[in-house]
Amino acid sequence: MKKVPHATIPPSRAPAIDALIVRNPDQSTEGADPRVVPIADLNAAGHFPEPILKVIREKCLDCCAGAASEVRKCTAVKCALWPYRMRKNPFARAPGRGAHFRRSRPETP
Numbered sequence: 529m530k531k532v533p534h535a536t537i538p539p540s541r542a543p544a545i546d547a548l549i550v551r552n553p554d555q556s557t558e559g560a561d562p563r564v565v566p567i568a569d570l571n572a573a574g575h576f577p578e579p580i581l582k583v584i585r586e587k588c589l590d591c592c593a594g595a596a597s598e599v600r601k602c603t604a605v606k607c608a609l610w611p612y613r614m615r616k617n618p619f620a621r622a623p624g625r626g627a628h629f630r631r632s633r634p635e636t637p
């Protein structure tokens with residue numbers, strides 16, 4: 529199984545990463561809301577603006593222990609990321625893609 533390098537967290541970033549974890553009085557923890565975390569704090573923890581398809585691909589590689597071949601063969605077709613796991617938007621290949629996307633979405637009940 530070929531390993532593909534993906535997001536790793538250097539130890540030097542540990543304090544910045546810790547700053548993104550909220551510690552509650554009852555000792556439980558939760559991730560901070562990224563919508564309100566200062567950009568500088570996100571950057572310090574190693575998060576930077578990325579194309580969303582690249583982000584999805586990195587998550588899929590993480591899900592498959594870095595094995596690109598396993599991402600390609602993923603059978604979890606109900607996963608919301610599944611159509612995008614090859615770093616392509618399959619809905620973007622259709623002619624008149626905007627109209628195609630709108631037509632192909634199921635009606636909301």
Ligand code: SF4
Nearest residue numbers: 588591602604607610
């Ligand atoms: S599409 Fe497959 S590889 Fe990607 S996150 Fe979902 S289950 Fe994991």
